[in-house]
Amino acid sequence: MRKLIVMLFVCLPSLGFASGGGGPMMSANVDVTNTASLQRGAQTFVNYCLSCHSAQYMRYNRLAEDLGLTEDQVMENLNFTGHKIGEQMKIAMTGDDAQRWFGTAIPDLSVIARSRGADWLYTYLMTFYVDESRPFGVNNVRFPDVGMPHVLSELQGVTHAVFHEEVDEHGQTHSTFEEIEILSPGSQTEDEYERTVLDLVNYLVYMGEPAQVYRRSLGVKVLLFLAIFFVFAYMLKREYWRDIH
Numbered sequence: 014m015r016k017l018i019v020m021l022f023v024c025l026p027s028l029g030f031a032s033g034g035g036g037p038m039m040s041a042n043v044d045v046t047n048t049a050s051l052q053r054g055a056q057t058f059v060n061y062c063l064s065c066h067s068a069q070y071m072r073y074n075r076l077a078e079d080l081g082l083t084e085d086q087v088m089e090n091l092n093f094t095g096h097k098i099g100e101q102m103k104i105a106m107t108g109d110d111a112q113r114w115f116g117t118a119i120p121d122l123s124v125i126a127r128s129r130g131a132d133w134l135y136t137y138l139m140t141f142y143v144d145e146s147r148p149f150g151v152n153n154v155r156f157p158d159v160g161m162p163h164v165l166s167e168l169q170g171v172t173h174a175v176f177h178e179e180v181d182e183h184g185q186t187h188s189t190f191e192e193i194e195i196l197s198p199g200s201q202t203e204d205e206y207e208r209t210v211l212d213l214v215n216y217l218v219y220m221g222e223p224a225q226v227y228r229r230s231l232g233v234k235v236l237l238f239l240a241i242f243f244v245f246a247y248m249l250k251r252e253y254w255r256d257i258h
């Protein structure tokens with residue numbers, strides 16, 4: 014039995030890496046309490062992603078509430094699909110269209126941050142690179158042979174991935190990812206692009222659980238309450254037991 018438990022723990026870390034893809038994971042320091050960053054992320058999301066990907070579990074009026082915007086601001090700046098303020102972030106493309114045009118189903122992004130994680134998403138959006146052998150002329154380090162075009166290339170520019178090739182003792186070549194080089198710049202500098210992607214990932218993390226900011230602040234309040242309550246409970250206990258001890 015003990016052996017079995019040890020085995021389970023030994024195997025656990027490998028499960029985490031099973032999602033595949035190459036190269037190191039870049040880390041995204043997201044902060045869902047940063048409302049300005051969420052607003053910028055939402056802007057990028059509706060402009061660049063919400064044509065192919067839906068976010069069916071998110072409603073526009075919830076965005077207004079959580080991002081500190083009025084409903085009019087949301088309708089003007091974040092809603093280009095013609096849906097009403099109380100509706101979800103849906104798209105016009107059907108599953109059949111996606112299959113025909115992209116050869117694959119396009120996932121809804123509402124809870125993508127919960128399945129992939131912030132670091133994965135950040136690395137994915139940073140590491141598209143030119144690869145003429147692919148249908149859209151681009152490939153991705155994190156998601157090899159991806160079926161998605163590099164929709165942010167006008168911001169990031171034309172990119173090249175540097176791989177380090179190594180031949181092992183069995184004569185097999187292994188290539189490890191080193192870095193992304195910008196061949197011709199886009200409309201943003203490298204720092205600006207990083208910021209854009211961070212804001213976008215921050216927004217995706219928020220969308221994965223819109224109530225998380227409230228949940229965390231409530232959690233802190235509950236713990237504070239329990240700490241203060243403990244003092245009174247303890248004093249009361251001493252009072253009750255005074256004559257006995």
Ligand code: HEC
Nearest residue numbers: 061062064065115117118119120125158159160161162164
């Ligand atoms: C032109 C259509 C199109 C646009 C625009 C687009 N995507 Fe995609 N995306 C796809 C397709 C197609 C796939 C499926 C790729 C595959 O499975 O090979 C995909 C896959 C993904 C995945 C991987 C999902 C998974 O876990 O399998 C993520 C994450 C993603 N897109 C994020 C984004 C973000 C963020 C944006 C906006 C910056 C965006 N996409 C814009 C077409 C698009």
